[in-house]
Amino acid sequence: MGIFFNEEQKTFHLQGKDTSYVLQVYGDGYLAHLYWGKRLRQYRHSNTLQFVDRAFSGNPFSAKDRTFSLDTLPQEYPGYGNTDFRAPAYELQHKNGTTVTDLRYEKHEIFDGKPRLEGLPAVYTEDNQEAATLEITLKDQASGVKVILLYTVFHDRNVIARSARIINGGIDQISVLRALSANVDFRDDEFDFLQLSGAWGRERYMERNSLRPGIQSIESRRGASSHQQNPFMALLRKGAGEESGEVFGFSFVYSGSFLAQAEVDQFHNTRVSLGINPFDFSWVLESGESFQCPEAIMVHSHEGLGGMSRTYHDLYRSRLARGQYRDKERPILVNNWEATYFDFTPEKIEEIAKAGQELGIELFVLDDGWFGKRNDDKTSLGDWFVNKEKLPGGLDGLAERVNRLGLQFGLWVEPEMVSEDSELYRKHPDWCLHVPNHDRSTSRDQLVLDFSREDVCKAITEAIAGALASAPIQYVKWDMNRSMTEIGSAALPPERQRETAHRYMLGLYSVMETLTSEFPDILFESCSGGGGRFDPGILYYMPQTWTSDNTDAVSRLKIQYGTSLVYPVIAIGAHVSAVPNHQVDRITSMGTRGAAAMSGNLGYELDLTELTEQEKEKVKEQIAFYKGIRTIVQFGDFYRLKSPFEGNETAWMFVKQDKSEAVAFFFRVLAEPNAPFGRVKLHGLDEDKTYQIAETGQVYGGDELAHSGLSIPASLNGDFQSLVWRIKEQ
Numbered sequence: 001m002g003i004f005f006n007e008e009q010k011t012f013h014l015q016g017k018d019t020s021y022v023l024q025v026y027g028d029g030y031l032a033h034l035y036w037g038k039r040l041r042q043y044r045h046s047n048t049l050q051f052v053d054r055a056f057s058g059n060p061f062s063a064k065d066r067t068f069s070l071d072t073l074p075q076e077y078p079g080y081g082n083t084d085f086r087a088p089a090y091e092l093q094h095k096n097g098t099t100v101t102d103l104r105y106e107k108h109e110i111f112d113g114k115p116r117l118e119g120l121p122a123v124y125t126e127d128n129q130e131a132a133t134l135e136i137t138l139k140d141q142a143s144g145v146k147v148i149l150l151y152t153v154f155h156d157r158n159v160i161a162r163s164a165r166i167i168n169g170g171i172d173q174i175s176v177l178r179a180l181s182a183n184v185d186f187r188d189d190e191f192d193f194l195q196l197s198g199a200w201g202r203e204r205y206m207e208r209n210s211l212r213p214g215i216q217s218i219e220s221r222r223g224a225s226s227h228q229q230n231p232f233m234a235l236l237r238k239g240a241g242e243e244s245g246e247v248f249g250f251s252f253v254y255s256g257s258f259l260a261q262a263e264v265d266q267f268h269n270t271r272v273s274l275g276i277n278p279f280d281f282s283w284v285l286e287s288g289e290s291f292q293c294p295e296a297i298m299v300h301s302h303e304g305l306g307g308m309s310r311t312y313h314d315l316y317r318s319r320l321a322r323g324q325y326r327d328k329e330r331p332i333l334v335n336n337w338e339a340t341y342f343d344f345t346p347e348k349i350e351e352i353a354k355a356g357q358e359l360g361i362e363l364f365v366l367d368d369g370w371f372g373k374r375n376d377d378k379t380s381l382g383d384w385f386v387n388k389e390k391l392p393g394g395l396d397g398l399a400e401r402v403n404r405l406g407l408q409f410g411l412w413v414e415p416e417m418v419s420e421d422s423e424l425y426r427k428h429p430d431w432c433l434h435v436p437n438h439d440r441s442t443s444r445d446q447l448v449l450d451f452s453r454e455d456v457c458k459a460i461t462e463a464i465a466g467a468l469a470s471a472p473i474q475y476v477k478w479d480m481n482r483s484m485t486e487i488g489s490a491a492l493p494p495e496r497q498r499e500t501a502h503r504y505m506l507g508l509y510s511v512m513e514t515l516t517s518e519f520p521d522i523l524f525e526s527c528s529g530g531g532g533r534f535d536p537g538i539l540y541y542m543p544q545t546w547t548s549d550n551t552d553a554v555s556r557l558k559i560q561y562g563t564s565l566v567y568p569v570i571a572i573g574a575h576v577s578a579v580p581n582h583q584v585d586r587i588t589s590m591g592t593r594g595a596a597a598m599s600g601n602l603g604y605e606l607d608l609t610e611l612t613e614q615e616k617e618k619v620k621e622q623i624a625f626y627k628g629i630r631t632i633v634q635f636g637d638f639y640r641l642k643s644p645f646e647g648n649e650t651a652w653m654f655v656k657q658d659k660s661e662a663v664a665f666f667f668r669v670l671a672e673p674n675a676p677f678g679r680v681k682l683h684g685l686d687e688d689k690t691y692q693i694a695e696t697g698q699v700y701g702g703d704e705l706a707h708s709g710l711s712i713p714a715s716l717n718g719d720f721q722s723l724v725w726r727i728k729e730q
Helices: 304-319 346-359 394-404 423-427 454-469 494-518 553-563 590-597 613-635 702-707
Strands: 003-006 011-015 019-026 030-038 090-093 104-112 131-139 146-154 159-167 174-186 191-199 202-210 214-219 229-237 247-253 258-264 270-276 283-285 290-292 295-301 333-335 363-366 408-413 417-419 446-448 475-478 523-526 544-546 572-577 601-605 637-642 649-655 661-668 690-693 699-701 721-729
Touching (some): 003 104, 174 247, 202 553, 229 258, 247 258, 247 270, 304 637, 346 363, 363 475, 417 423, 553 572, 553 649, 590 613, 601 613, 690 702
Parallel strands (some): 523 544
Antiparallel strands (some): 011 019, 019 030, 090 174, 104 131, 131 146, 191 229, 247 295, 258 270, 637 649, 690 699
C-alpha cells in the first residue's frame, strides 16, 4: 500500500516511485497540504505549519484564536467566503442564494487500485496492485453537501491522479458554479510558470516566465481544449532545465473549456488550481444527485522537464490510451488531402495508393469529400452517405481497389459538425447549438451539433457506424473544425443552459466510447483543425492525434518539441508534404521533411504520382529506414537535446527501454557564415555500455556520448539541414 495514515496526527502520506505527497486533517476538520516533492521515508512535520495574527486575514467561525485563518492555511480543496480570499476550488449556490460553503473532514477510505470515473476519460490500472487510492469525504453541515476527493498514487510512477465529486446530500436544490479538479498550495513562489500556447498552425509553443504576485492563468472558452492553450501547466524551480531540477506538472484529462492557474498571494505562497472553466458554467444538482469533476494528473520530477515528460509519456501511452493499437506499431500512411483536396476520382485514388504500395506505404486514407454533395467545405456535413457521383462503387468498391494493392483503407469523418446546406440540417435545424432569437454564427460554413442531446448522439452514432460498417475500414481520422458559439441547447430548460458545454463533452465521450468499442479493429486518430484538441481526454478514446495542419518541417520542430512535453511520441501524427509547403510556402529537402516526420507516426500527404524518380527513391529509403526504427520511436524513451525555442538548432533522440539501441535526430534551420563547430550530447544511453554509430562505424562509450558529445560534421551546409544517427550497443 502506497498510502499511510497516522491516526494520532491525522496525516496522510502518499508515496510513489520517487515522490511523496502529504496532507493533514487540521484543527476543526480543515484539509491542509503539507508537502509534495522527492520521496520521504517518513514525514515528521519538519516543515510544521506556523500561525501568527495576520492583519486582514480573518478567523473562521469556529476558530479559538486570532492566529488561525484560512487565508494563510495551505489547503487541498479551498472554498471562498469564510476567511480565505484566494481563488477557490469550488463554489456552490444554495437555495437562499448565498454561496458560502464550509467543507470539513468527515471520513476517509484507503484501498488498492483506482476507480473509474463515470462517463469521463481517466488513467487506469490493469491490476489493483499498481496503485492505491485515498478517498476523503468532506461535508458542509449546514447544507448537507459532500465533496469526495480522490487521490490515486501509482507505486512505480511519480504520479498523483486527482479528482473531486460533489454530492448534494441535502434536501434543497443547489447550483455548482465552480468545480475544479485539483488544488495545491505551495508555501513559496520560487517558480517559473511553463505553458504550451499558440494558434492554428503553430500549436503548443513553449512559454516560460517567472511567477509574479497575482494570478497567471491559461484557459479555453472555446468549448474545446483549443489551439491557443493546451490543458497543461508546470511549475519549475529556478534553474530547472531539461535533465535536472525540480518540476511539478499539471495535466487535465478533459477536452472542453478549462482553466489552469497559479496565484501568488501577499505572503508569497503559490496556489495552483485547474479544472473545468467556471466561465459560463453552472450545474444544477437536485437532492441526491452528484457532479463528477474530470481528472487532473500531477507529476513530480527531480530530473527536470525530461523526467516529467517521460513520466507522462509512459503513463499516457500505457495507462490512458486503450484498445488493441495501444501496444501495436502504427502504420505508415498516405493521405490524399493535400494531393487532391475535394477533387478526386476512384482512379486517381488508386493511382496514389499504387504509388504508395511501391514505396512501402501500408495504409491509404481517404480524406474529406467522399459523402453527400461534398465538393467544397460549404456543404453536406451531417450527410454521412457516399457521394455516388464521385464514388460510384461506394466506399466498399474503393476500399477493395486499395486492399488489392496490399494497403489498408482509412477514412476521414467530422461527426460533430453540420452544414447549413445539408439534408440533416434541413430536417433538424434545432439539432445544432443555438440560442433563440439570435443568429447562428458559422465558421468554415458549419455549425456545431448539439451533443448534449441523446437523440443527436444516437443519430450520429448510427450514421457513422453505418459508414464504417459499409467497407473494410482499418483507420478513421476524426476531425472537428470549429470552436463553439451560441452555446445553448433546445433540449435544456433555462436554468440548465450553462450546463450545455460540459454535457456536450459527456455526449461526445459517450459517442466515442460506443464507436471505438463497436469497431475495435479500427485505429482512430483525432484531429481538430490539426492540433486544436490534442489533450489527454481524447487520447483515452483515440490513441493518436493529428498534431497540426501545418506540415512544414521547420515549423514542426517547435510544434512537435512542445507537444512532447506531455504527450507520447506514438500519439504524434507527422506527415511529409509537398513543397513549396501549403501552409508557409517554405521549400525544404525531402530528407529534412522525412526526418521531422519520422520523429512521430510517419505519414505522407502529397501526390506520390508526381514525385520524380529520385524523390521516389528517397521516400522508399525513408520508409524502409523508419520501419527499422519504428519500435524505438513509438515505444522508446524520448530525450530532448537541443531546443528550437532557444536557438537555430534542434535535436532529440529515442532510446529503447533496455538501452540497447537508439536513434538521434539533428536539425539546423539556417546556415551561418564561418559558423562554429557544433556537437550534440546524447542523453539516455547506458554510460557503462559501448555503442556504434551505424552511419560512420565509429564506436564510443555511452559516457563519452553523454558528456563529450557527438560532433556535427563541418560539411553540413545550407539551410534546413538534418542528420539522423542509428546507435547500437556493441
